[in-house]
Amino acid sequence: DARVTQTPRHKVTEMGQEVTMRCQPILGHNTVFWYRQTMMQGLELLAYFRNRAPLDDSGMPKDRFSAEMPDATLATLKIQPSEPRDSAVYFCASGPGDLRNEQFFGPGTRLTVL
């Protein structure tokens, strides 16, 4: 049963600290998406990749957020420095690259910045 995995599931940190979230997409999927979910803003697309290349990261605050795919089995989202307003659930999703197909979501990383 192929699934997207995310680590950590929960993270509590203090303002100013670096946070790294990791995602393992489903093997064979060539598109990866990072979303942020909050009560106020709902679900926001932060960045996405196709074949490990970033296609769009316009939804991401550039000064503190960065997203990379070091290899086909790992996507990372980094926040440096973190701020309380970054507190949210961050989801990774992967897809087979055919836009008629679904995106498969991971369980999310719940981030709390104090």
Next chain:
Amino acid sequence: GDSVTQMEGPVTLSEEAFLTINCTYTATGYPSLFWYVQYPGEGLQLLLKATKADDKGSNKGFEATYRKETTSFHLEKGSVQVSDSAVYFCALSDEGSSNTGKLIFGQGTTLQVKP
């Protein structure tokens, strides 16, 4: 740009009641339409989809029909259960010139089903 609008929630129903969650969209191309469901503490998962006008997607007793003339994709279920309590998201994929593979989500509608 493309967008999705859902009815505001929460929607509160008694068990076995009929469910409708409205969804309308704006798109320049010919999108595929999706309903995703998010159970508490979990990620989103696909509930059903339709890829062209007049297609009906169905799964787990839920149905939605792609209506191009009214730009709608309303979600329906004839008899809801307590286990259907979740947040439901309507979404479209951009199949126009940009062909990005992105999904554009609505704001989500919370459904609460009481026994």
